[in-house]
Amino acid sequence: MRGNDTQTKFILLGITDSPCAQAPLFVLFLVIYIVTQVGNFGIFTLVRVSPSLHTPMYFFLAHFAFTDICYSTVISPRMLADLLSEDKTISFTGCMMQFLTFAFFATIECHLLAMMAYDRHVAICQPLLYVTIISNRVCWQLIASSYLFAFLSAIVYTWCTFGGSFCGPNRIDHFFCDVVPVLKLVCSDTHSSEMVIFAFVTINVVGTSMIILLSYISILCTVLRVCSAQSRARAFHTCASHLMAKVASIIYTVINPMLNPFIYSLRNKEVKGALAKCRRRLFYHWQNKRVRSSRT
Template identity: 45%
Template sequence: MAAGNHSIMTEFILAGLTDKPELQLPLFLFFLGTYVVTVVGNLGVITLIGLSSYLHTPMYYFLSSLSFIDLCCSTVITPKMLMNFVTEKNIISYPECMTQLYFFIVFAVAECHMLAVMAYDRYVAICNPLLYNVTMSYQVCSWLVVEVYMIALIGATAHTGCMLRVVFCKAKIINHYFCDILPLLELSCSSTYINEVVVLCFTVFNVLTPTLAILGSYVSIIASILRISSIEGRSKAFSTCSSHILAVTVFYGSVAFMYLQPSNVSSMDQSKLSSLFYTTIVPMLNPLIYSLRNKDVKVVVNKIIKKRQFCISKDL
C-alpha cells in the first residue's frame, strides 16, 4: 500500500475481555482481587526470603527472582486491563502500546527460562547432592539469573523491533486486553512475514527448549528418586519438585496454546482465555503453590509469628 493511502496510527483501543455490560463490574472486582493477591503474595515471598537467612539457598534465590518476574509481568498487564471495565473506551497510545509489548515479552520470556533454571537446580540437588554447593555456587546462580534476563531482553528487542516496522492502517481496535504480538499483527496492512518467522523461531527457543530441558531434568530426577530405598526419602524428594511441576504445567501449557497453534485453529477469544493464565492467574498462583506446599517457608513463617507473639506479650 502506498504511503499516501493511509494515516500513521497514533493510538489504539483495547477491546478487553468482554463487551457485555453486566459482566464489567464482576470481572473488575475479580481481577482487582487477583492483582492484590498477586502483589501481596509475590512481595511477601521476596521479603520473606530476603529477611530469613534460613532461606538463603539457590532454590529460594531463584524463587525470589521468579516472584519478582511474576510481580512485574502482572503489573505491566493488569492495571491497564482493569481500565477496560471502568471506561467506555480503553485508549492506549502507540508508544505506550509498544512499551507494554516490550516489557511483557521481557518478563514472559524471563519466566520461561527461570522455570528451566529452577528445574536444573532441583536436578543438581537430587541427582548430584554431594556436588550441589560447588555446582550451584553464588557466582553460578548469579550468572544464571543474568543470562535469563539477557535472553529476555534480546527476545523483547527482536519482537518489538520487528513490530515497529509494521504499518497499521486498518481498524485501530486491538481485539485483546493488552498489546500482544498476534492481535497487533491482525491490524497490519503491510507484510508480517518477518514478524511471523521471528515469533515462530523465538517461541520454539523460549518455550520448547526450556520445556525439553525441564522434561530431561525431571526424567533424571524421577529415576534418581526411584532408586532411593526409604519411603520417607522418596516422599521428601517428590515434595520438593511437585510445586515446580505444577507451576510449569500451567504456565507452559497456556503459552504453548497461545503461540504454537496455527492461526486458523484458535479464535482470538480462546487466545484471550489462554493469555489470562500466564498474565494474571499464574503470577497469583505461584506464591501460593510454592508457599503452601513448602515446609521450609512454613517453618520460617511460624518462627516469625511466634517471635511476633512473644514481642507483643512482652510489651503487655
C-alpha cells in the same frame, strides 16, 4: 519504529463489552490482582529476610516472585481500568511499551522455571556436588544471563510486532497488546517478522521446556532407583510444586502470578518455618513496644 505515520493509537476491545458483566469482572480480577501482589511480595520478602532460606532454590524463587509481581502489574491495572472506562484507547508508544515489558518478564519466567528444574535435578541426582555446581556465583550468572537474553528477546519481539506499517483498523481484539492481535493490524507483509518471532519463541519456550522435561526425567529415574519409600516420597514432594507451576503457567497473564506463591512456597516446610519465625519476631517486637509504652 518504522511505519507508524498513520497510526498513533489503538483501541483495546477488552474482555467483554457487556455493561452487566464489567463490574463483576472488575471485582473478580481486582481480588486476583491484590492476592497476586500480596502473595508474591510476601514470598519475596520472606526469602530476603530469612537466613534459613538463603539457598539457591529460594534465590530463584525470590526472582520468580519478583517477576510475577512485575508482569501482572504490566497487564492487570490497565485491564481493570478498561473494565470501568468507556475510553479504551492506548497510544502506540504505550501499547509498544506494555508489550515490551510483558515479553521481557514472561521470557524471564520461562528461564527461571528451567533454572529451578535444573536446581532440583542437581540436588537429587548429584547431591554431593550440589554446593559446587550450584554456587552463589553460578546462581548470579544464571540470573544475569537470563535477564540479558530476555531483554534482547523482548526487543526483537517488539521490533517484529510494531515495526510494520499500521494504516488500517486500530481495534485490538484483546485486553492487552499481545503479538497476534497486533500483527493482524499490520498492513505490510509480516511473514519475515513472524519467522523471527517463531525462532525466538522456540529458543525461549521450547528450549526451556526441554531443560525442564529432561531434568525431571533424570530426577524420576534417580528417584525410582532409591530403595527407601520414604526417600522417594521426599524427593517427589520436593519436585511436585515445580511441576504444578509448569502446568499453571499455561494461564500466563493473570491467574498464574497469583497461584505461584501458593504452589511453590506455602506448602513448603522451610517456608512455613521461616514464616513462623517472622511472626514470632513481630509479636515479640510488638509486645516489647507495648511494655515500653505502658512504662512511659
